[in-house]
Amino acid sequence: MLDTKHATQKDFVPFLEAAFDVVSVEPALSLRLVEVKPLATGDRAGGAFSLLWQGPADLQLAQGTYRLNHVDLGPVDLFLVPVAQTDEGLQYEAIFG
16 A cells, blocks of 8 residues: 555556545546645645546545545555546545645
8 A cells, every 4th residue: 555644656657547445435547646735834844746537427436535545556545626627527636735
């Protein structure tokens, strides 16, 4: 499992456009990582950054902590916040600050 306390942007960049399964959500749901963006503020050891995820329009997650899993990265627990509705569906953001 990826330790989010020490995670950096570099941990996620290889997975841009990859689908992550949201664990323990029914019906099954996948989110696609669409952006890894550095943030100017924050003093965490791994640097401040945000992850933007794209989900479907027909199934929405409430703000909260979810376990996302990718076959190569493994599971990662993230606090996701719905931030935008697009033509493709709902977008979620996780901030590492």
